[in-house]
Amino acid sequence: MSNDTVPHRSVGGSAAQTPCRRCPLRRLEAFAANSESEIDFIQRFKSGELLLPAKTTLREEGAFSHELFTLLEGWAFRYRTLSNGNRQIINFLLPGDFIGLHEKLSAHSPHGVELLTSARLCRFPTERLFDLYREHPSLGYDVTWIAAHEELIVDENLVSVGQRTALQRIAMLLVHLYKRAASVGLKGPDGAVPLPITQQHMADALGLSLVHTNKTLRRLLRTDICELRDGRLRLRNLGVIERLADYNELPLKGRPLI
């Protein structure tokens, strides 16, 4: 629990900043194209870029903080802790994900956000969010899309935790993160994607104990359906593991990027 709260280290020279127009994420088919004027607006909306180390608490639970981010590079997760110390990971955040919408609904953040890896983030001032709706209704529409899409992911997590067996939950998590990672260009030539999470993270995301997570994951890895080594995940037979997990396809292409 020695994590720092956002020291807000901005990226030094403007040279280090990524111009929205040349944002590497925009080249992916995962994201829908925007018009030049929309991208210009986003560029002006953007107030800076942050480079933060792994384990940084980007948002403290209950903290008063209204800032919006887009995760450019790196992984993070959203979580909530109960008074007995139990932590539920609500979802994982990957490049392209938008952070901070919910915090606008109440004074203090209903959940925490922590980085799993070092990360690069675009920062946006929340006070100007409404300008976005006013000046570019299509971007406002996009923000709604993003919010609804994120809910679909949480819905699916809820279905997992509520109805799937431990083995299915783990399979589901692996397929889900594999696909999301692949969709943002993280799949290497070896067909593997990075999976920068510990078994404790899995356990907290799936509502399982660490021990049971370990035993069940081990059982899954003993088959040749998938492989998890050195923080990289490879799914050898997508069909089989999807059926095992009772996987339900989520829309991952053509989503908006702010």
Add this chain to the structure above:
Amino acid sequence: MSNDTVPHRSVGGSAAQTPCRRCPLRRLEAFAANSESEIDFIQRFKSGELLLPAKTTLREEGAFSHELFTLLEGWAFRYRTLSNGNRQIINFLLPGDFIGLHEKLSAHSPHGVELLTSARLCRFPTERLFDLYREHPSLGYDVTWIAAHEELIVDENLVSVGQRTALQRIAMLLVHLYKRAASVGLKGPDGAVPLPITQQHMADALGLSLVHTNKTLRRLLRTDICELRDGRLRLRNLGVIERLADYNELPLKGRPLI
């Protein structure tokens, strides 16, 4: 499983329709005020009103259907069924809740929506949703707010199912629905609110078996913390049950109404 899919019975004479301006929900402090011109827009946006009987399937899982509704009166729930027949209730819908945003994200609806009681709904044509963003950015902003708020509720359900004990989950569900119902004016002079759900619904929402739900609910009701009779719920000691459930306050006032 003999539920009909939306027969789309529109309300007969225009006399039966509720003019948005005089919408009874707008008088509640649960909802934020809108300008005259916003309300006018919503009125024009609205394509009709439906009166449907309990148990109607408003939205079939996997169905191709793009329609938006606001629940005016009555209760409903959103759910997803796995291939083994297990059903997870994702959340409950109460008056004022907006229905159908997520369906825009993929061709077929990722979940079903079923009515718990007979209900009155305002219908909106999805094709014109973008007009709303263009003509009234503030309403677009509201729609995002609604989407984000709904996710907060699902987040909380996920925390319950993932981390709370059976007793806590049930307590949590009761407090949560009690507060939501009360916030939309459903609390009677006796301090009780309607709770039109069976124990099977509770079980499906909480990821518990029916039997265990029954035993645990029984255990809770044997205390004098709460009372559930004839489909009405009364919480005698809100503080105690909130502590038991490790309840976390959700923003329930001043939310937008479309």
Add this chain to the structure above:
DNA sequence: CGATCCATTGAAAGACTTCAATTAATGTGG
């Protein structure tokens, strides 16, 4: 009055958690 839905309860079985302890890997300070 039989059919159906919902609630209830006992008992046995099973999935998952907790407790406890070990190994491996990595980092830190002297």
Add this chain to the structure above:
DNA sequence: CCACATTAATTGAAGTCTTTCAATGGATCG
């Protein structure tokens, strides 16, 4: 460069929460 602390993964064993199976009673309905 080595001792020591820390983090993560792993495994066995015991205990408990939850599920499944089975059966009953009450209420409503045509």
